[in-house]
Amino acid sequence: MLRTEVVGSLNPKTRWSRWLLHEMLENMHMQIIHVGILLLLVVAIIAWGRWLLFRKKHSSTPEACPVSHESDAESAESAEGTESAEGAESEGEAAQIEALHRQAEQGDADAQFSLGQMYYGGEGVEQSFEKAAMWYQKVAEQGNANAQHNLGVMYEQGVGVSQDGEAAAQWYTRAAEQGNSFSQTCLGVMYVEGNGVPQSDKKAAEWFSKAAAQGRSQAQYSLLRLLKTSLDEALPQEDKSIIAELTKAAEQGDAQAQYQLGETYCFGGKMTALILFADLALYFSEEQNYEKAAYWYAQAAHQGHAKAQNSLGVMYYFGLGVPQDTTTAAHWYTQAAQQGHVRAQTCLGLMYCDGDGVPMDPQKAVEWFRQAAEQGYAKAQRNLGEMYLKGQGVARDEHKGHAWLQKAYQQKT
Secondary structure, three states, X not given: OOOOOOOOOOOHHHHHHHHHHHHHHHOOOOOOOOOOHHHHHHHHHHXXXXXXXXXXXXOOOHHHOOOXXXXXXXXXXHHHHHXXXXXXXXXXXXXXHHHHHHHHHOOOHHHHHHHHHHHHHOOOXXXXXXXXXXXXXXXXXXXXXXXXXXXXXXXXXXXXXXXXHHHHHHHHHHHHOOOOHHHHHHHHHHHHHOOOOOOOHHHHHHHHHHHHOOOOHHHHHHHHXXXXXXXXXXXXXXXXXXXXXXXXXXXXXXXXXXXXXXXXXXXXXXXXXXXXXXXXXXXXXXXXXXXXXXXXXXXXXXXXXXXXXXXXXXXXXXXXXXXXXXXXXXXXXXXXXXXXXXXXXXXXXXXXXXXXXXOOOHHHHXXXXXXXXXXXXXXXXXXXHHHHHHOOOOOOOHHHHHHHHHHHHHOXX
16 A cells, blocks of 8 residues: 655655655545555455465365454453463363353353354364354354354354355344454355345445455455446446546536546546445446546646646646646646645645745745645645654644644544
């Protein structure tokens, strides 16, 4: 993932290359949670290959959808229960296991989950998938999402229980609704295959999207693969229709349509999948064409469209579809910045820091960083903090510097 550098941390050209490439990716038709679709495809293809090998290798065990090894992601007591189980042999295995059984029989969820893990893996006890399933079911019925997921795995693969796709889907659903990304991914696969649930690409996409938003790489690639298949099979004419309608509106002077058409040509490809939390959007486009992108950005920019002005600034800075011209880039960034566009304000601040396309002026840099920072833009907050810490363009003030850095940091956690 590309990282936006703070002021002064790299030489200007290197820092600007990283900064503006990041800005291009952020300036798509809708906001992308996991940025860098092209990079994502490369990473996801590798992850998908590993996932397929993983499922094939473990096709006779519940590990095709991996079991969880924690009773509760937020429970420190669960981790301690697992550690005590792992240390049972050294501390007196028989006594530890007997005590664990007593706690489990009394309804202690952590003890029940630990016993499920022990019997599943044969740790300190003779391996028994049947007993593992029994203990997982007890704690799953108490609402433990990881136990629900593990039980779904066992029902899907028929390990320790009779193979039952419907039961697997039910347990996956209960865990997925609590936010378990493994179950969300597995449930998406079941909807794709129609295993235990009615086949539904729409439902599959919804669950893949939820898991993808949590960073689950298998879900990210499964979602892209599903969307690509849907496009290839069902949407070629609709794709052309959307582009045609967009072009018609743009030619009639609609600034928003002109901007969207510029985005279409700038980012190119048959389609771009945008993952917006639990929602999905498809953005259909033709082949990448920077000249057409710059043309339509310019049409919208001359009408005062702030996003188009910012994008046109990017095109001029990199020389994409137009001659490279940092002075013109600064002009369009200024137009967008004066309308409150935070990325343009931040880019302009960096240009004044470096004297790139404009005279070097740290005070103007601070002012533009401040305008974006006060709107909550983390990158500008970070750069403003650095300016205060270094005393560039503003009186040195460590307190204010750290305060702005803290604001930026809080948006990343």
